[in-house]
Amino acid sequence: MKTVVVTNPPRADAEEVDALAAHGVATVHESVGRTGYLGPGIRPVHLGSRIGGTAVTVLSWPGDNLMIHVAVEQCRPGDILVVTTTSPSTDGMFGELLATGLQYRGVRGLVINAGVRDVAELHAMGFPVWSAAVSAQGTVKATPGAVNVPVSIAGQAIHPGDAILADDDGVMCVPREDVPEALRAAQARAAREEATRAAFRAGELGLDHYGMRARLLELGIEYVTYADHTEHGE
Amino acid sequence: MKTVVVTNPPRADAEEVDALAAHGVATVHESVGRTGYLGPGIRPVHLGSRIGGTAVTVLSWPGDNLMIHVAVEQCRPGDILVVTTTSPSTDGMFGELLATGLQYRGVRGLVINAGVRDVAELHAMGFPVWSAAVSAQGTVKATPGAVNVPVSIAGQAIHPGDAILADDDGVMCVPREDVPEALRAAQARAAREEATRAAFRAGELGLDHYGMRARLLELGIEYVTYADHTEHGE
Amino acid sequence: MKTVVVTNPPRADAEEVDALAAHGVATVHESVGRTGYLGPGIRPVHLGSRIGGTAVTVLSWPGDNLMIHVAVEQCRPGDILVVTTTSPSTDGMFGELLATGLQYRGVRGLVINAGVRDVAELHAMGFPVWSAAVSAQGTVKATPGAVNVPVSIAGQAIHPGDAILADDDGVMCVPREDVPEALRAAQARAAREEATRAAFRAGELGLDHYGMRARLLELGIEYVTYADHTEHGE
């Protein structure tokens, strides 16, 4: 690993990221062709937040939060800190003191593929966190890593400056250069979803709304009454 | 797997299911001889609900929610949709659009041995969900499965029309034909529990209330003072 | 395993335990040299509690809660019940009836390396629980174990009478004889943290506050502009 701190990466446009985040992770994920989701292993510590921001990435040694301290200096208003480790770790690498420093700099939240602590305090101060674990286990500051290099969580690449979207469904990344197109796609999808929602509220079935009945036949799905089905026993 | 949709299975009696659900999963589970619990892997996304209903079952391919769309049409007021997959999956197979359709039909909630998404929206619309995961990862509609066939989660068989009970302790299934007897047993147990609760509130010990002291002797459990115990080292 | 119930172990001083608990698990864990944490696998069922107390320990057979019933009698005001099993288990060994008995005796909460049930009721009655699982699956009362023997969870030894601290960050143990020193250390650390917090709120960086910049150089961490870094590809 190159022990490097990359400074001033270009960020996705803040206004576009905000507009994108408002659509929610699940809708945007669908809009961009189902890519970029950081998996069900990264969960909000408290339910009820929805944020968007631009990634400042950190690659740390397990059990060591040196590089998070280094990364604070690289953060700007509108950023979200995204931390992962070189091998799996649940240690509590981040707590309310680091959050205090980040909040001063306008950072909107933390996404960490490891553990956090002080979660009651973080919640009280309004700093939302998505993590792989909660753990009081502290860390050392001994081994170098990298800041603002490309990292990967759950098979998804994250580059510094990419848009990060996070809500109760988890976290996703939209590459910086794809944000404008993702926003258009999300707006179009949201409109379609609104129409579907209205249809479903009025009692229309998805089978009809999406025109799926012919496909069911092709796939050989049979309808059988319960009486006929149980006659052959199971 | 037979790609079949079984229509109109008989349901457990709605009133009895409601009465049973009111006792809570843990009490009913004890009453029926500790069977039918879908395991600690199926958890409520939000704490605070307690529902009962009749099962409409879905067996889906992993990463594919075609059969959930098919199942909506088979649902009636008082049902709970119960979904599992042919192999383990955390994908978000269900969201608020499907819930909108189900709510229209009077379905009370979802139990899914896979992932859900739009969990903030589901909570806002009052549609409770018990799942194995939360995931924004969407699914395709390509491969057939089955609706209203017997399925199994955590070693427990679930037939269409069985009673499903769900609360903060998780989810259980009571076979349709066993519901009346389960209700009687739950009522009897609840009465006994109330008596025990009163005794415990008044300071009686379980050892005395349940008459366990003789059994402890038989089992060879010794009482030793701390001083005597530490003398021999530990 | 010796099937023994050890009576009247000495407890850590209640006032000191309370003072220690007020500092929170993460701060105390740091103060005592990062030891005693029961790991990220033991989580509060509901967020929002912070308690301290003295350990009454239970070692049970998996799927069997006989020894918890035995342990109730050994509890005193200010205790916390700490339960583990001889092999991994998620079964719901503890519910609101046991909690009713413990609450009568002034027990402050439960820490269990297994499952609990009746979690809605436990929350309603104000009895906080930290557990490895929630499960409605009930247990038998057939096989003996031990009460107030040393146990170990996540590699940390717990002796009866030790201080147990629990909050949203999880659970830790401070050996009885170390409590006074831990309290002094926690108070000192809390003061230092308050100073750091003030500095961070005023915009000082951790790199400067902790004097880490020289160490970064020693470790060979390089700063590179994004433009220079991407020129060589990634």
Added chain:
Amino acid sequence: MKTVVVTNPPRADAEEVDALAAHGVATVHESVGRTGYLGPGIRPVHLGSRIGGTAVTVLSWPGDNLMIHVAVEQCRPGDILVVTTTSPSTDGMFGELLATGLQYRGVRGLVINAGVRDVAELHAMGFPVWSAAVSAQGTVKATPGAVNVPVSIAGQAIHPGDAILADDDGVMCVPREDVPEALRAAQARAAREEATRAAFRAGELGLDHYGMRARLLELGIEYVTYADHTEHGE
């Protein structure tokens, strides 16, 4: 759970089961429509066996092997013992003494959704085992369960007398009444596979052999040269 021992269930035909087992688990699983596989969590302790037999089923309490002792008496030559527990357990419920008893009765192997021990001895005596764990942790004989009732592992129902097939790919169950049809299907599939194997050995591509190229077009899969693809960045 009914604490019952069901005697003399009808078994699948031994000769047909043997013929079916010879095709291997993966081939038979495909032949019967991809159903009945007990999942990747049940693995052979030692690689290199392939057996078939008829199920004698056991449902045990976790940490308790009483019912395995009871089940031995119900076994006949050509059987395979299939054990699961009422909640997840890794304890070593089975070892070489039980295997000695089973071998005397002509039982061909063990499938257990829990732990085994004495695995070196079991291998030396030629008694193959598929299990969820290896563990020296012993069990008690205190709590009743059931023998020859339907059980379920990884979502698949197993009835006493069903055909059990096990090899290095894991374990599957074919319902007793489906064995003749499964055998015909497996034989047909094996013949097709042999033809495919010959074609592939001669260099034919699956895309051509299975006629998949048109479908790729329909699905919108594009072919792009590396040069064109990297021009737009990734």
Added chain:
Amino acid sequence: MKTVVVTNPPRADAEEVDALAAHGVATVHESVGRTGYLGPGIRPVHLGSRIGGTAVTVLSWPGDNLMIHVAVEQCRPGDILVVTTTSPSTDGMFGELLATGLQYRGVRGLVINAGVRDVAELHAMGFPVWSAAVSAQGTVKATPGAVNVPVSIAGQAIHPGDAILADDDGVMCVPREDVPEALRAAQARAAREEATRAAFRAGELGLDHYGMRARLLELGIEYVTYADHTEHGE
């Protein structure tokens, strides 16, 4: 954690440890009342070894093998190195160079609650390893820990000098002072097991050999023919 290296702990008697190890982990575990087993998570990398020795214990920071290097110097012929970490880690903390150093000093093997690497080379040089993982991921040498302090794996305490037994069933610890009694108990058990084995080889059932039939009646286990059982449906 105290960063200490404890020198020259007393060891269990080598001859007794060897005699104990010959009985195998499962038999000894039963003999000593089912205690001391390090759980199913610690597995041999290659099947086929059975060793005993005296523990030199190491407590390391995750991702850091400094203390293993320190521990080598503390090892003597007949020792087994026992390593755990302050929080869960799969990193490959140990490889063939360390094993070369240990083999020179007469160390018999490694037990590690983390990862190892060079496993092909370790096997070739005849140095057996039991571990929680295999991983090529290397570690740093930056953070202190402890050697020859009590550690705990899977809830079992291990003191330096205790007897460690390891075979294909996993690893167990017998406290130094209990080794003579454990040896007597294991010899007695082995004799009983030999008698049972002979009886089972001759066709006697465990139900009869252990005199369990009366207990089955007490427990309410019923015997029902398949025909009677299926009449009521399942």
Added chain:
Amino acid sequence: MKTVVVTNPPRADAEEVDALAAHGVATVHESVGRTGYLGPGIRPVHLGSRIGGTAVTVLSWPGDNLMIHVAVEQCRPGDILVVTTTSPSTDGMFGELLATGLQYRGVRGLVINAGVRDVAELHAMGFPVWSAAVSAQGTVKATPGAVNVPVSIAGQAIHPGDAILADDDGVMCVPREDVPEALRAAQARAAREEATRAAFRAGELGLDHYGMRARLLELGIEYVTYADHTEHGE
């Protein structure tokens, strides 16, 4: 996800890859600064192989092996097929028929972040496999994915044409352009390791060979005799 097949990516030099592979995964991983390891979750199905080759990458839908069939055509002698899925899956996506086709084309093995089947047959035909699971569960061919796009496993990016090294320690990736430098580094490290091995065989300690004793002092590691240490209790 773009459903694209990228053709003819440049490959790392075959001779250099072979030379690199001969050093083994653990040694190369150290040489290149501890990066590129695909984690302890990808394991050889059978121990005993060591191969190197160039990556042909596949990104598949879970439960769907369509894109593996597509990828076969893109393979050349010296390649290793590297497969991952858009969300976690254990299904058996690959078996001996696909291996037959790959072997014809000179492919050296498979690395798959999902399941394989026919593992006995794969071993018999000398086609080595590293996988996340073994599973007989078959897959459909319904949903498109991508071939020869960058993928990521365990946080490590893999581009088509990169060097893949695999042995009993797992799998790693060396970026194509880094292979020459990695080879030089591995050769240098192997020479150093040989010197260390010789020193250790002659009884030198790592503490002396690596000159670590001064560092231990700096870190505050104390040496205490067992007698002194136990006097204060533990």
